[in-house]
Amino acid sequence: MPDACRSPGQGRHQSKTAGKEETTAGKQDYDKLSAFIPRSKLEERPIERLIELGRKRDRSVNYLVIDAIFDYLEREEAKN
Numbered sequence: 001m002p003d004a005c006r007s008p009g010q011g012r013h014q015s016k017t018a019g020k021e022e023t024t025a026g027k028q029d030y031d032k033l034s035a036f037i038p039r040s041k042l043e044e045r046p047i048e049r050l051i052e053l054g055r056k057r058d059r060s061v062n063y064l065v066i067d068a069i070f071d072y073l074e075r076e077e078a079k080n
Contacts, residue, residue, distance in 0.1 A: 035065070 037046055050061045057064075 047061075050064055053059075054061050054064055059067075
């Protein structure tokens with residue numbers, strides 16, 4: 001049975017908070033991320049552009065997104 005289908009008494013289950021997964025031991029893992037793209041940005045075709053860039057660089061969309069997140073974090077943290 002997939003983890004998301006298990007009840008709290010059956011091992012791991014997903015909470016309603018994005019990226020937060022709880023285990024029956026009360027331990028929390030933050031290993032998932034979901035992004036909402038506002039309608040106003042859909043005209044810029046971000047998903048299609050990521051797919052094409054991933055093909056050109058032989059990388060997955062996930063890799064590109066995570067790489068961009070870390071670049072952003074480094075830039076912003078350096079400001080402080």
